[in-house]
Amino acid sequence: MKLNVDLQNHSYPIYIERNTIQKVHEYIPVTRKIAIITDTGVPEKWVNIVKEQCPDSFICTIPQGEPSKCFDQYKNLLEEMISHNMSRKDAIIAVGGGVVGDLAGFVAASYMRGIDFYNIPTTVLSQVDSSVGGKVAIDMGSYKNIVGAFWQPKTVIIDPNVLSTLSLRQQHNGLCEALKMGLILDDHLVSLFEQETIDIDAIITRSIELKRDVVQQDERESNLRKILNFGHTIGHAIESAYGLNTYLHGECVAMGMLFFIEDKTLKQRVLNIYKKLGLPQVPNYDTSTLLEYVTHDKKSSHNTVSTILVEQSGSYIIKELSFKEIQEVLERGPYEE
Numbered sequence: 545m546k547l548n549v550d551l552q553n554h555s556y557p558i559y560i561e562r563n564t565i566q567k568v569h570e571y572i573p574v575t576r577k578i579a580i581i582t583d584t585g586v587p588e589k590w591v592n593i594v595k596e597q598c599p600d601s602f603i604c605t606i607p608q609g610e611p612s613k614c615f616d617q618y619k620n621l622l623e624e625m626i627s628h629n630m631s632r633k634d635a636i637i638a639v640g641g642g643v644v645g646d647l648a649g650f651v652a653a654s655y656m657r658g659i660d661f662y663n664i665p666t667t668v669l670s671q672v673d674s675s676v677g678g679k680v681a682i683d684m685g686s687y688k689n690i691v692g693a694f695w696q697p698k699t700v701i702i703d704p705n706v707l708s709t710l711s712l713r714q715q716h717n718g719l720c721e722a723l724k725m726g727l728i729l730d731d732h733l734v735s736l737f738e739q740e741t742i743d744i745d746a747i748i749t750r751s752i753e754l755k756r757d758v759v760q761q762d763e764r765e766s767n768l769r770k771i772l773n774f775g776h777t778i779g780h781a782i783e784s785a786y787g788l789n790t791y792l793h794g795e796c797v798a799m800g801m802l803f804f805i806e807d808k809t810l811k812q813r814v815l816n817i818y819k820k821l822g823l824p825q826v827p828n829y830d831t832s833t834l835l836e837y838v839t840h841d842k843k844s845s846h847n848t849v850s851t852i853l854v855e856q857s858g859s860y861i862i863k864e865l866s867f868k869e870i871q872e873v874l875e876r877g878p879y880e881e
């Protein structure tokens with residue numbers, strides 16, 4: 545299946561299809577120098593399938609995990625680009641999850657003021673969410689995505705077959721972002737999580753269709769795109785407060801969403817899905833520590849933060865909450881209405 549992201553002068557296709565990783569040479573112009581950026585967690589077999597289709601390519605491998613989304617790795621990769629004499633006409637292909645995509649995309653956005661970027665996501669999280677939309681970034685200290693750019697990929701190639709080598713924890717981590725998409729936009733997507741067996745292909749496709757529709761309407765997050773941050777305000781704060789590597793991103797988003805699901809029945813429905821996915825519980829936290837991180841959220845300004853609330857599955861409310869109100873939400877806790 546092919547979906548198009550229509551964005552005036554930088555539209556691009558997304559291919560979602562099993563075995564499509566074998567067709568990289570059909571979808572990406574590979575007769576130029578290509579830096580393939582990946583991480584130590586991505587099985588070599590996937591990276592090699594891509595490399596074999598790119599005659600003039602080299603591989604840059606970063607350590608797996610969120611701490612790699614940092615200035616040092618960014619600098620190392622830029623130095624690699626220079627040492628391989630990469631020109632403006634050359635390209636970067638990311639083969640990996642959200643960390644690889646965000647970092648490789650930011651290298652592509654800034655090297656020589658921007659070169660072509662292609663994304664081949666290999667985790668559920670990146671296949672249902674982060675590979676589409678052009679948000680690329682690195683973290684600074686423990687602040688998530690604080691330095692970055694909007695740099696749309698030229699093509700996204702999603703092959704659900706590559707998920708076969710992913711751990712169950714990583715699979716469930718990624719599903720949290722798809723569940724988020726359902727909770728704000730489409731109850732049918734939520735119901736796919738309640739079926740006996742999870743149809744991953746259907747979840748990826750629906751999730752990406754919904755994301756594509758939002759990005760097309762508001763590429764630079766002036767307003768509507770903020771809804772994709774449901775669960776992230778407190779989720780990012782938890783991720784940061786626990787050292788960026790204790791909980792996975794999707795797990796933190798799942799925790800963060802609980803604080804802003806306003807309806808008791810819906811919250812129970814969501815908790816049942818979390819139980820099925822074996823997600824971690826919200827840890828005991830220090831309110832002032834989390835609040836400190838919330839004040840640095842990119843959706844914060846002065847004393848308020850744009851927050852997404854869900855009362856009914858498949859719909860959202862965007863509300864400016866004061867830091868005082870966020871403090872009250874944190875004091876109330878995730879499991880109370």
Ligand SMILES: O=C(O)C(=O)C[C@@H](O)[C@H](O)[C@H](O)COP(=O)(O)O
Nearest residue numbers: 673677679689721769772773776842
């Ligand atoms: O694409 C978006 O827009 C999103 O908000 C998707 C999020 O799920 C994703 O985690 C994003 O990277 C977070 O964005 P940020 O603006 O809070 O850094």
